Amino acid sequence: MTKNEIAEILEEIGVLLELKGENPFKIRAYGSGARVLESLESDEFEQLVADGKLDSVKGIGAALAQKIGELHETGALGFYDKLKASIAPGLVEMLEVPGLGAKKIKAIHEKLGIDTMEGLAAACVDGRVAELSGFGAKSAAKIAEGIKNREAYGKRHLWWLANEVAQPIVAGLRERPEVKRAEAAGSLRRGMETVGDLDFIVASDEPAPVMTWFCELPEVKEVTARGETKSSVRFESGLQADLRIVPPGQFVFALHHFTGSKDHNVAMRQRALERGLSLSEWGLVPADGEGTAKEKAERGESKEVADEAGLFKALDMTFVPPALREGLGEIEAAEAGELPQLIEVGDLRGAFHNHTTASDGRNTLAEMVTAAEALGWDYLGIADHSKASFQANGLDEERLLKQVEEIRALNESGRFKTHVFAGSEVDILTDGRLDFADEVMAQLDYVVASVHNAFAQDEDTMTKRIIRAVENPQVTMLGHATGRLLLRREPYKVNLAKVIDAAIANDTIIELNASPWRLDLDWRLWRKAAERGLLCAINPDAHECDGLQHVRAGVSAARKGWLQPKHVLNTWTLEQVKARFS
DNA sequence: GCCGTTTTCGGCCCGACTGTTTTCAGTCG
Numbered sequence: 001m002t003k004n005e006i007a008e009i010l011e012e013i014g015v016l017l018e019l020k021g022e023n024p025f026k027i028r029a030y031g032s033g034a035r036v037l038e039s040l041e042s043d044e045f046e047q048l049v050a051d052g053k054l055d056s057v058k059g060i061g062a063a064l065a066q067k068i069g070e071l072h073e074t075g076a077l078g079f080y081d082k083l084k085a086s087i088a089p090g091l092v093e094m095l096e097v098p099g100l101g102a103k104k105i106k107a108i109h110e111k112l113g114i115d116t117m118e119g120l121a122a123a124c125v126d127g128r129v130a131e132l133s134g135f136g137a138k139s140a141a142k143i144a145e146g147i148k149n150r151e152a153y154g155k156r157h158l159w160w161l162a163n164e165v166a167q168p169i170v171a172g173l174r175e176r177p178e179v180k181r182a183e184a185a186g187s188l189r190r191g192m193e194t195v196g197d198l199d200f201i202v203a204s205d206e207p208a209p210v211m212t213w214f215c216e217l218p219e220v221k222e223v224t225a226r227g228e229t230k231s232s233v234r235f236e237s238g239l240q241a242d243l244r245i246v247p248p249g250q251f252v253f254a255l256h257h258f259t260g261s262k263d264h265n266v267a268m269r270q271r272a273l274e275r276g277l278s279l280s281e282w283g284l285v286p287a288d289g290e291g292t293a294k295e296k297a298e299r300g301e302s303k304e305v306a307d308e309a310g311l312f313k314a315l316d317m318t319f320v321p322p323a324l325r326e327g328l329g330e331i332e333a334a335e336a337g338e339l340p341q342l343i344e345v346g347d348l349r350g351a352f353h354n355h356t357t358a359s360d361g362r363n364t365l366a367e368m369v370t371a372a373e374a375l376g377w378d379y380l381g382i383a384d385h386s387k388a389s390f391q392a393n394g395l396d397e398e399r400l401l402k403q404v405e406e407i408r409a410l411n412e413s414g415r416f417k418t419h420v421f422a423g424s425e426v427d428i429l430t431d432g433r434l435d436f437a438d439e440v441m442a443q444l445d446y447v448v449a450s451v452h453n454a455f456a457q458d459e460d461t462m463t464k465r466i467i468r469a470v471e472n473p474q475v476t477m478l479g480h481a482t483g484r485l486l487l488r489r490e491p492y493k494v495n496l497a498k499v500i501d502a503a504i505a506n507d508t509i510i511e512l513n514a515s516p517w518r519l520d521l522d523w524r525l526w527r528k529a530a531e532r533g534l535l536c537a538i539n540p541d542a543h544e545c546d547g548l549q550h551v552r553a554g555v556s557a558a559r560k561g562w563l564q565p566k567h568v569l570n571t572w573t574l575e576q577v578k579a580r581f582s
Numbered sequence: 583g584c585c586g587t588t589t590t591c592g593g594c595c596c597g598a599c600t601g602t603t604t605t606c607a608g609t610c611g
Contacts, residue, residue, distance in 0.1 A: 022583095029583035061584050099600085185603055186611085199611080227599055232610095242597085242611080257596090258611075269595045281598050293596070478583050541592050 001075045003037050003045045006068055009080055012413040016083045018102040019091050028383035032327075033064045034249045039328050039530045042497035045094070088115035094538070097146040098224070099139065107132060123145050139205045156194040157239050160516030160553050163188060166198050166240060169217070176213060178206040180248050185258040191556035193486055193519045200257045203251035213245045250282055250297060252305050257281035263327025264320075267439045271315050271331065277303075284314055318491040323559035342559045347571045350418070351551055352381030353425060353448045353479060353511060355541035358403055360392040362544035365406065365420075369547035371520035373418040378574045380408060381421040383448045386435040388427035394451075397440050400424055404443060404550060417575055422580065432468025434475070441474040448511065448539070449524055450479030451492070453500060459493040466494060467502040476508035476581065477537050477569075480520045488517070502531050509569055511539040512561075513549075514554025526561025537569040 014030035031090045036059040037045070048054045050074050054065035071077050095104045112128055114120050123129045124144040130137045143251055173182035181204050183189070186199035198325040204210055211231055216224045223234040224240070232242045246254045255278065257265060273287055280293040280496035283302025296302065305311045309319040315336035321342055324330040331341045356362035356368055363371070367383065372380035384403065385394035395403065407422040419484065423446040434441070436448060441447050449469040457465065470478055481499060482491030504511050509530075513520045518541065521529075530536065538554035549571075558568065565571040572580070 033583080034592085059584075063583055099609070103608060134602070134607075136603060145608095197611090225599055229600055231609090232599090260611080262595095263609080266595060278595085282597080533590045 001043060003040060003069050004074075006071045007034040007037040007079070007495045009071060010064070011069075013080055013083060015092060015095065016087050019087055019095075019105060020083075021106060029059075029061075029064070032059050033068075035263065035327070036060060036221065037068070039524055041525070042476040042495065043501075044528075051387075071095065087210050090114075090318075091118070092115035093117055094120060096150050097143055099142050104134070107134065116284035117147060117251070120494075121129070154346065155238065156196050156487060157237070157457055158516050159188065159191065159195055159556070160550075161499070162195045162198060165219075165235065165237075166200075166241075169198075169200060169214075169241070172213075172217075173202055176210055178204045178210050180204060181251050183255055185255055189259050190261065190325055191323045191560055193557065197239065200243045201251065201255045201258055202245045203242065203248040204245050205247060210245055211214070211243065236250075246281070249302075251302070252296075252308055252311055253279070253283050253302070254281045256311055259260070259322050259325060261326050264325040267327055267331045268315065271317075275315065279315075284311065298505075307577065313334065321559065324407055324554065326560070326561065340470075340562050340564045343563050343568055343571065344564050345552055345555045347565045347568070348377070348538065348551055349376040349570060349573065350379035350381070351514075351540050351542075351548065351570050352421065352423060352446065352477070352537055353383045353513070354381060354542040354548070355380060355384050355425075358399065359389070359394055361544060365403075365410065366415075367545055368542070369410070369416045369418055369549055373416050377418050377549060379421060379577060381423050381446065381485065383425040383446075385421040386424055386426045386453075388429060388435040389425075389452050393446070394427070394435075395424070397436065400440070402441065402581070419576070423476070424445060425450050426475075427452050428465060428469040428552055430465065432465040433471060434472060438472075438474050446475050446476035447474055447480045450474045451483055455483060456494040459495055462492055463495040463498055466499050467499070470499065470502045470508045471506050473506075475508055477511050478503060479511055480513040480518050480541070481510055482514075482520050482522070484520050484522075485517050486519065491520070496525060500525070500532075500534055504533050507535075509535045509537050510557055511537045512554050513541050514538050514550045514552075515541045516550060518555045519553060523557040523560035526558065526563055526567075530561070530563055530567040532534065534567075535569055536563060536567050559571060 009036040010030045015028045017027050021333050036057060049069060052062040054068055055059055055062050067077055091105050091109055094100050101488045105359055108114050108120060112123055114123055121144060124140040129135050137574040166188055170182055170184050174178050181203040183201050184198060185201050187195045188198060204212060207229060215226060215231055215233060218236050220233045221236050222234045224234055230244045232240060234240050235569045244254060246365055269279045271565035272284060276287050278287045278293050282294045283297035285293050285301045305314060312334060313558060318337055318339055320330045338501050354368060356365045363511050369380055386391040387394045404422040407420045412418055423444050425448045426450050429435060484491035510521055538551055538558055540550040542548045
């Protein structure tokens with residue numbers, strides 16, 4: 001069993017233990033164990049298992065190491081099977097209903113004997129739920145509504161689309177006279193590829209009108225909670241948004257707290273406690289003394305900080321960019337002053353892997369170059385599909401070579417400041433051969449090799465297929481390494497550790513496909529791969545002019561992968577890229 | 583279940599809001 005499959009099971013065990021009413025810290029241990037596992041590279045993981053040293057990894061102790069080992073070796077775990085058999089799947093499903101947690105589900109199950117969603121819906125209607133102690137008519141109605149909408153409510157949302165909703169709201173908040181500062185926090189601010197909901201943090205001494213403005217936004221479908229300092233609303237799309245309004249002096253602490261991640265916050269609080277301080281959204285206050293953190297903050301006992309850099313400094317750390325706050329070593333690096341200077345959108349001088357109307361793009365070559373020039377880019381790579389992608393109107397040799405001529409002529413015409421590289425997104429055929437002969441590809445500036453069919457191949461076949469392409473000297477870079485479509489399609493089965501090894505050995509680039517639906521190769525793999533010498537290209541995979549903007553999503557993911565400008569081909573100068581491609 | 587150089591036991595981050603309660607448990611982040 002692979003490490004990611006094992007991580008999923010650990011995650012599930014955590015959920016099942018929750019429904020059993022287990023110790024919350026034990027539950028957390030399974031969840032964080034799963035995340036630690038996901039962050040390990042496959043070969044590193046294999047080595048640790050082989051050496052019996054899994055428990056040397058922080059967050060994995062003897063018990064988890066034993067269970068992981070068993071799953072890895074046998075593909076099964078008695079403890080997990082028994083646990084799973086003891087809990088009806090309907091109870092697990094109920095956790096998706098807003099307002100229902102483990103304790104309430106347990107009560108519903110034990111007192112009413114209900115273990116399916118249908119049974120629960122019926123009991124909400126006929127009044128049985130409302131009669132339970134701790135429940136009432138309102139809870140029953142809320143649960144019934146939640147069941148009806150659980151598909152829309154439960155799902156996550158693409159970072160890109162959530163950001164498009166969030167930014168106008170931040171701008172609107174900042175325009176209000178009562179608002180001193182406003183930011184979107186949460187996983188959106190950390191740049192996670194998908195987000196569950198939006199979190200807005202506002203500094204104001206006069207919260208009431210701001211709260212009213214927010215709850216009455218035209219796109220709000222439902223106000224699910226409304227208090228003096230916090231409200232929650234739900235939009236038509238099912239996306240939920242929280243607004244928290246705090247006094248200006250507490251803004252930085254609230255922003256940090258609600259940016260998370262949970263793992264990062266836990267580590268930060270522990271760090272504060274080691275210094276005799278208590279960190280919360282209210283402030284950084286002495287751990288001892290009378291009252292709650294909130295009361296201490298209100299008495300003015302909190303350290304004062306102007307911005308998040310000041311907060312980190314108070315804990316003897318350098319500023320940790322939100323992208324890195326995942327509890328994956330950023331605390332230690334910030335303490336040692338060893339955080340990387342992360343890549344920024346402004347570092348990009350161009351991008352590769354873009355399409356035109358010659359294959360399945362919506363804009364012509366000239367229109368795409370115009371758009372690139374408007375972005376101030378020094379170069380733009382065109383890589384239309386090859387003939388095997390007939391569904392995408394892929395180019396055959398004749399059309400390809402004609403396009404190359406067209407590009408060369410455009411460069412010579414001096415019409416654009418932006419230089420155009422002539423490339424192709426060449427299909428990797430099912431056996432790893434490429435869709436064009438070497439002598440055809442040799443006439444191009446560069447080649448992106450991508451898999452577009454036979455996704456169902458077994459891992460070994462797919463891995464060999466991709467490695468064969470990566471080893472081809474004509475291949476400049478590997479396109480969307482796993483073929484995943486976020487929230488829509490699972491990645492195909494491939495041993496990425498072996499692919500990364502082959503790419504490093506053959507000096508082949510792997511792209512970070514910046515399409516918000518792909519973000520592939522995943523950010524979790526980049527840190528170690530780049531440290532080992534893998535070069536990245538942030539490729540928008542644009543199918544229209546606006547698509548070039550997707551590099552922003554790519555940079556956001558690259559930052560989460562600790563990438564610096566030097567790790568990314570598109571930060572190179574035109575001359576450097578030309579030299580690389582020659 | 584994890585962790586640790588004041589600890590191998592006893593901690594483990596902290597607060598807002600809701601709905602059901604008459605002081606708080608559950609949920610959520």
